Amino acid sequence: MVGANLKSETLKLMDKRSGIEAEMNAIIEQLSQPGGPGLSGNLVDSEGFPRADIDIPYVLAQRHRLAELKNDHGEITEKINVNIQLLHSAKLTSTPKDSGVEMNQNASDSSAGASGALQNIVSRDSRGANDVDLISGMPFAIVDEIADASPAAEGGLQLGDQIVKFGNVKAGDNLLQQLASEAQVNQGLPIPVTVMRQGALFNLSVTPRTWQGRGLLGCHFRIM
Structure with a gap:
């Protein structure tokens, strides 16, 4: 109980x-x-x-x-x-050993109209929807500025998205420096990005590159 x-x-x-x-x-x-x-x-x-x-x-x-x-x-x-x-x-x-949970990443979620992969935690036993495992990512930064037609916008990032994971960056010290370094090292390569949007987790892919605007991404992150 x-x-x-x-x-x-x-x-x-x-x-x-x-x-x-x-x-x-x-x-x-x-x-x-x-x-x-x-x-x-x-x-x-x-x-x-x-x-x-x-x-x-x-x-x-x-x-x-x-x-x-x-x-x-x-x-x-x-x-x-x-x-x-x-x-x-x-x-x-x-809990018995064989009644754990596994994490599934759906390619799409038509009922929510989501673009990108919505991350769901699905129980392997016969419990109801209210018994999903309560695992959630911890956002560490938020997108507070983003330019139209920028690499960030093309990758699916939106204003207000909360960054849970950006490539190998999850949390820690000197986050702004880590984010900048991750973009520079992976210039021209897709970076997997996990964001929290309206309480749901989405998996995106953003490719840092030179474009007509400033920076390699065309957006600004604010550490939370």
Whole structure:
């Protein structure tokens, strides 16, 4: 019973986290529209006066809300990770050896209209959909800027995508340097990228290359 309650609680937390991610993505997309202030752009013009083309109080409120959501996301993710560890510990002591889980990567998900491979965790026994294993990737960066017709856009990356894995980069120190190095080393070669989008994991392939815009990817990552 304790395990069932813990699993139910964790699923609710994951749903709540998905809602937070959706709201974060909406704010990021709104602030990052062409001509917009972005997530950290100046709110004054070249002469030091408040910009007349944007609603400054609204932008400040949205940036503040985004910071709050980021904190809430971190707290919920921490709770989810603790619960997952407890569930795995219980499974190791009580689950028969032949009733584990395996990870399947579907080539497409027509019901969701997803482009790319949606990563699903499927149970090998006869349990229902609510008993899927609660394994989730930990995003470490978010796409907060992306140029049209860029290698990143052509590879399927979208504004607000949260990077779970970029080639060999998963997490750790000096992430921006790691990401830049990974792109440079693999110039002209496809890099497998796993992103979280609206609470779902997608597998993409992005090829760094020179193009008419800046950089090898044409996007900007912000470490979370």
